[in-house]
Amino acid sequence: MDFDCGDSRFYKNDENENLICEILYSIEDSGIISIDSTFVNDDYRGQGIAAQLVDRVVEMARAENKKIIPICPFAKGIFERNSALYADVIK
Template sequence: MNFDSGDSRFYKNDENENLICEINYFVDGSGMIVIDRTFVNDDYRGQGIAAQLVERVVELAREENKKIIPICPFAKGMLERNSSLYADVMG
């Protein structure tokens, strides 16, 4: 899925501009990307969209040579379960 971006988030709306999904993050004072929220509308759950959102933030971190601090429980679990894949971006 291709996500839109803006205001420290990646997101996708449906054709009626209803929010399908989003991930919110911010860059803290030390330059780390902090993932603080992941959301997927109930109608779209179970399709791996939240994992795609986390992966998009990982891509951003790699592009900008930054580390990630996941405080969102979903993102934290995903990154920790797959720590060998994400060791380069874990803060």
């Protein structure tokens, strides 16, 4: 899924502009990215969309040579279960 980029978030709306999903992050002065929350509309859950959102933030971190602190419980779980995949970006 392709996500739109907004102010400290990646998201996707449906054709009626209803929010399908979003991930909110913040970038600290030190350049550390904090993943603050993920959301997927109930109608779209179970399709791996939240994991795709996390991966989108990881792509951004790698491109910008930044580290990530996953505050969001979902993102934290993804990082813990797949630590080898994210070793280069985890703070």
